[in-house]
Amino acid sequence: AEEVSTGEGRVFAAPSARRVARELGVDIAAVEGTGPSGRVTEQDVRQAAESGGEASGDATDEAPAEAEAPTGEVGATREQDAQPTTATAGATGGPAPE
Amino acid sequence: MVVGDISTGTDVLVIGAGPGGYVAAIRAGQLDLDVTLVEKDAYGGTCLNYGCIPSKAMITASDLAHEAGHAEEMGIYADPEVEMDEMVGWKDGVVDQLTGGVEKLAKANGVELMEGRAEFAGEDKARIVHGGEGQGSETVEFEHAIVSTGSRPIEVPGFDFGDDPVLDSRQALALDEVPESLVIVGAGYIGMELAGVFAKLGTDVTVVEMLDSVLPGYEDDLARPVKKKAEELGIDFHFGEAASGWEESGGGITVRTENEDGEVSEFGAEKVLVAVGREPVTDTLELDNAGVETDEDGFIPTDDRARTNVEHIHAIGDVTGEPMLAHVASKEGQVAAEVIAGEPSALDYQAVPAAVFTDPEIGTVGMTEAEAEEQGFEPAVGEFPFNASGRALTTGHAEGFVRIVADEPSGFLLGAQIVGPEASELIAEMGLAIEMGATLEDVAATIHTHPTLSEAVMEAAENALGHAIHTLNR
Amino acid sequence: MVVGDISTGTDVLVIGAGPGGYVAAIRAGQLDLDVTLVEKDAYGGTCLNYGCIPSKAMITASDLAHEAGHAEEMGIYADPEVEMDEMVGWKDGVVDQLTGGVEKLAKANGVELMEGRAEFAGEDKARIVHGGEGQGSETVEFEHAIVSTGSRPIEVPGFDFGDDPVLDSRQALALDEVPESLVIVGAGYIGMELAGVFAKLGTDVTVVEMLDSVLPGYEDDLARPVKKKAEELGIDFHFGEAASGWEESGGGITVRTENEDGEVSEFGAEKVLVAVGREPVTDTLELDNAGVETDEDGFIPTDDRARTNVEHIHAIGDVTGEPMLAHVASKEGQVAAEVIAGEPSALDYQAVPAAVFTDPEIGTVGMTEAEAEEQGFEPAVGEFPFNASGRALTTGHAEGFVRIVADEPSGFLLGAQIVGPEASELIAEMGLAIEMGATLEDVAATIHTHPTLSEAVMEAAENALGHAIHTLNR
Ligand SMILES: Cc1cc2nc3c(=O)[nH]c(=O)nc-3n(C[C@H](O)[C@H](O)[C@H](O)COP(=O)(O)OP(=O)(O)OC[C@H]3O[C@@H](n4cnc5c(N)ncnc54)[C@H](O)[C@@H]3O)c2cc1C
Numbered sequence A: 001a002e003e004v005s006t007g008e009g010r011v012f013a014a015p016s017a018r019r020v021a022r023e024l025g026v027d028i029a030a031v032e033g034t035g036p037s038g039r040v041t042e043q044d045v046r047q048a049a050e051s052g053g054e055a056s057g058d059a060t061d062e063a064p065a066e067a068e069a070p071t072g073e074v075g076a077t078r079e080q081d082a083q084p085t086t087a088t089a090g091a092t093g094g095p096a097p098e
Numbered sequence B, C: 001m002v003v004g005d006i007s008t009g010t011d012v013l014v015i016g017a018g019p020g021g022y023v024a025a026i027r028a029g030q031l032d033l034d035v036t037l038v039e040k041d042a043y044g045g046t047c048l049n050y051g052c053i054p055s056k057a058m059i060t061a062s063d064l065a066h067e068a069g070h071a072e073e074m075g076i077y078a079d080p081e082v083e084m085d086e087m088v089g090w091k092d093g094v095v096d097q098l099t100g101g102v103e104k105l106a107k108a109n110g111v112e113l114m115e116g117r118a119e120f121a122g123e124d125k126a127r128i129v130h131g132g133e134g135q136g137s138e139t140v141e142f143e144h145a146i147v148s149t150g151s152r153p154i155e156v157p158g159f160d161f162g163d164d165p166v167l168d169s170r171q172a173l174a175l176d177e178v179p180e181s182l183v184i185v186g187a188g189y190i191g192m193e194l195a196g197v198f199a200k201l202g203t204d205v206t207v208v209e210m211l212d213s214v215l216p217g218y219e220d221d222l223a224r225p226v227k228k229k230a231e232e233l234g235i236d237f238h239f240g241e242a243a244s245g246w247e248e249s250g251g252g253i254t255v256r257t258e259n260e261d262g263e264v265s266e267f268g269a270e271k272v273l274v275a276v277g278r279e280p281v282t283d284t285l286e287l288d289n290a291g292v293e294t295d296e297d298g299f300i301p302t303d304d305r306a307r308t309n310v311e312h313i314h315a316i317g318d319v320t321g322e323p324m325l326a327h328v329a330s331k332e333g334q335v336a337a338e339v340i341a342g343e344p345s346a347l348d349y350q351a352v353p354a355a356v357f358t359d360p361e362i363g364t365v366g367m368t369e370a371e372a373e374e375q376g377f378e379p380a381v382g383e384f385p386f387n388a389s390g391r392a393l394t395t396g397h398a399e400g401f402v403r404i405v406a407d408e409p410s411g412f413l414l415g416a417q418i419v420g421p422e423a424s425e426l427i428a429e430m431g432l433a434i435e436m437g438a439t440l441e442d443v444a445a446t447i448h449t450h451p452t453l454s455e456a457v458m459e460a461a462e463n464a465l466g467h468a469i470h471t472l473n474r
C-alpha cells in the first residue's frame, strides 16, 4: 500500500475502523493501510492488534477492550474494500432496480 | 452538406446522441479517440428533449402553482393562474439551454457531429441517411461502434399516437392548454409523474392500470403514500383494467377498458395519454448487416464491458433493456468509451439508484429486505419516518420514510428505499455508502447537519443498530 | 411538586434539554444509566423552540409566498397574501409537535425529567431551583454531570432586548405582523437568514454589519450569490458600520451606526433586530462550586471525550464554544453519554458539516482549498456550476456551484463547499465521503440518479480528476 497522505498525520479510515482501533487500543495513526491510497481498513486495525505492539495506553484508559468477536467474514461477495476504485474486470452490474 | 454518397472513416462511431451516446462520445473524445456522433433528431435524445428534463420542469412548475394555492395552513392565501403555453415555453427554454450545452461540449471535446439516421452496412461500416429531401447519404467506416439508439413508447393496439386525442408522454409535455380531463393508461412512473402534473394544473385525471397497484415493481409501502396523495389530488384509479379502444363522443372521447372477466368499462375525457412502457429502437438499424444479435423483444444483450456479441460493437442505454434510466445509459457510455480506449473499465457498480418524481418522491438503491434475504443475507432493517424529522415538518412535507437495509452480521449496507421529500436527492448518500462498503455504524457515526432531511438517513441507520435517538427502536 | 429542599441521587445529571442535553440524556438512558434531565424553560432548547426549527419553518413559508408571486417566467400568476399571525401559528405548531416528541422520547428511554434551574452546590451535587413562586428547590447528587446550558444572543450596548422595538432572533420569529421596515444589525448566518424571511414577506430590510461582507467566515465566492440574491430582494447593505444606539422618531425608530472613522449614519425603521453572535450560558451555574473552569469568554473547554477539567463533569454544545451548531451539540451529547457508560467513544470525526439556510443555501464540510494548503496537503479542486445542472434548471434555481477539495497525490477528499439549491442536503454525501476516507474516484465512479442536484457532486469530482462530462475541465 502507498503512504497515507501527509497532511498533519491525518488518518483516512472509516468511522467503524476508527472505533475498532479505540476498542482494541490500537494507535490507528501507526497502522499501515491496505485500502485504496493507503486507507486504513477495519481489517488492517485488527491485524495490527493481533501483531501487537501498537497498543497506546492513552486510547484504552477507560475503554474496556471487550471487543465484539471480530466479525471478519462478510456475506457473499462484499468486501469493505471493494469500492469503485478497483475498476478491473469481473462483476457484472449490481442488482438492478425494477 | 454534400449530396450523394461519400465515404469517411472514424475510430468510433456513436449512433444516437441521448445520455448514453453523447456521454460515450465526449468520453471517447477526452481519451483522444477520433469519434463521430450521429443523431437523427435532437441532441440529448429522449431524456433531455422529451423525457427526464421536460417532465421534471413541468413537475416543479405545477407543484409551485398547486402549493401556493394550498398553503392556507401556513397563512398564505393565493389563487394562482397558470398560462400553460408560457409554462411549456419556459420548459422548452430549459431544454434548449441543455441541448445547446450538449452540442457545445461534444464539439469542445473533439467530437465530430453528424446529422442523419445511421444503419449498418456491414461489420465495419454504416450508412448515414441525411434528413431532408435530396440530402442523400454517406458511408462511415469505423473501427468501433456504439449503438445508443434508445427507446420509444409502446403503442397499445387501438391507440395510435398519430391520432389527435391520443398522446404519448412527449406530446403530453407539449400541450398548450391544460386539458379539462385526461385518461392515463398505465400507472408506471411516467404515468404517475404526469398524472400529478395535470392534477395539480386542474385537470380531471383518471388512471387505468392493468395490474393491481400504482408503480408496479416498487414495494407496497413505498407506493402507498404516492397513491394516497394522488387520491387527495382527486385522481381516480381503476386497477385490473386493460385499455381496449377509444372513440369520439360529444366534445371529447370515450376510452374503453376491459377487466380480466371481459367486463367493459368506459371513461370519458378530453384526451388519453398512453404510458405503458418503452421498446428499443433497433428496427431501422439493419443490425443484421453487422451481425449484432437482439433478444426476442428487440433489446441488444451486452456484457460487463458494454459489448454486443460482435466484439468491436458496443451497445448502451435503453436499447440494452432494463433498467432504462438515463444515468445507467451515461455510465454504460462512459465504460464503452473507456473499454474502446483500452482502459480496464467495467460495469462493476454495486447498485443503481433510481428515482420517481411523484409527490412524494421515491428514491431507491440496491436491495430491498426481501431481495437481501433471497441473496442469502440476514438483513438488519432500520426506518425513520419523516413526520419525526424537524426539517420535514418545517417544509410542510412530512409524509413517507427512509428505510435502510444492511447485512446484520457485518453491518454492510445493502440497499435503501426512501419515499418522501427530496427522496431523489437523499438516495445519493446511500448510493455512495453502498459503493464504499460502508456499514450501518459508518452512516450512523457521520455527523449530519441539523435540521436537514438527510438526518433521516442517519437515524434509520441508528434505528437498525437499535439506538436511534428520535424514534423508538424496534 | 414538593416544596422545600429535598435530596435525590442520580448516575447522570444533564443540565439543559437542548439538542445537546436531550440527546445525551436519551443515549444515557439507552445505555441503562440512571439519568435526570433538568430544564428551566422548554424541552428542545434554543434549537427547537427559538432557533433552527422556527427559522427554517419561516424560511420555507416565506419562500413559498415569494416564489409564487414571482413565477411569471413559468407562466404562473399569483399575488399571495400572507397572514403573519397564522404563519407564526403554523410554525408554533411544528415546534410543539417536535418538543412534545422530545419529551416523550426522553421518558420512553427512561429519562427522569425535572423542571427548574440547576446550579452546582459542589463537585457532586447541584441545587435545582424550581420555577414558580414558593416552589422551592431540591438537591440532586450525581456521579456524573453533563453541562448543556447552551447560549444566548449577545446584547449590543445601547440595544436592550427588553425594549419593544429591539428584537433578538427569538422575538423576530414570533412577530404577529410583518414589520414595514427592519434594520438588522449583523450579517452573520442568523441575520442573513432572517433578512431573507422578512424581505420575502415584504419588509423593507436594511442590514448593517461591522465587518466588510455578508457571512464573515465563509469564502467570498460562497457569500457572493447570497448577497446578490439579497440585493435583488431589495435588501440594503451597509458594511463597516457598528450599531451604536437607537431612538424613537415619528412612528418608528432611528438606528445610529458609526464607521471606523467615527462618522455617524442613521437608518429609520419600525424595528431593529440584533444578531451579532451568541454567548455561553454559564454565569448562573455556580461552576466554581464544582471547580469547573471556563475560558475568558465564559465557554467551558473540553477534551475529545467531552470532559471538562473535572473528570466526571462533561460539557457539550454551545456552552463549549464554536462551532455552535445543533448537530455538534448532539454528537457531543452522544459521546458524553457513551464515555460515562464506559464505551470507547470519542469525538474523532473528520469533518463537521454546516449549513446556512439563505437563498441560495450554503453547505460546507471539511477543509477549504486554503485550509488544505495550510495543513500541508496539495489540493486538487473540482467545481461544477448549477447552471449546467439539468435538475437545477428545471427547478428554476440554478445559481451557485459545488466545489470539492481533495488531496491530489492520494485523491482523498478533504472538504466541499456548496452554494445553491438544497446545498444543506447535498453536503451530506460529502460528509459521509470524508468520514469514509473516500477518494475523488470513488465519488466520480458512483452512479448518481438523473436528473438530480447531487449529480453536481459527482461532476465536481470528475472535474477535479480532469474528465468531467458536463463542464470543460480545468
Ligand atoms: C417522460 C419520460 C420521463 C423520464 N424520466 C426519467 C428520469 O427522471 N430519470 C431517468 O433516469 N430516466 C428517465 N426517463 C428515461 C430516459 O429518458 C432514458 O432512459 C434515456 O433517455 C435513455 O438514454 P439513451 O441514450 O439510451 O436513449 P435516448 O435518450 O432515447 O436517445 C437515443 C437517441 O438516438 C437517436 N437515434 C435513434 N435511432 C437512430 C439512428 N438509427 N440513427 C441516428 N440516431 C438515432 C434518437 O433520435 C435519440 O436522440 C424518462 C423517459 C420519459 C419518456
Ligand SMILES: Cc1cc2nc3c(=O)[nH]c(=O)nc-3n(C[C@H](O)[C@H](O)[C@H](O)COP(=O)(O)OP(=O)(O)OC[C@H]3O[C@@H](n4cnc5c(N)ncnc54)[C@H](O)[C@@H]3O)c2cc1C
Binding pocket: B450, B451, C015, C016, C017, C018, C019, C020, C021, C038, C039, C040, C041, C042, C043, C044, C045, C046, C047, C048, C050, C051, C052, C053, C055, C116, C117, C118, C119, C148, C149, C150, C151, C169, C170, C190, C281, C284, C285, C316, C317, C318, C319, C324, C325, C326, C327, C328, C329, C357
Ligand atoms: C435563530 C437561530 C437559528 C439557528 N439555526 C441553526 C441551524 O439551522 N442549524 C444549527 O445547527 N444550529 C442553529 N442554531 C444554533 C443552535 O440553536 C444551537 O447550536 C443549539 O441549540 C445548541 O444546543 P445546546 O443543547 O448546546 O443548547 P441550547 O439549545 O441553547 O439548550 C440549552 C438549554 O439549557 C437550558 N438551561 C440553561 N441554563 C440552565 C440551567 N442552569 N438549568 C436548567 N436548564 C438550563 C436552556 O433553557 C435551554 O433549553 C440556530 C440558533 C438560532 C438562535
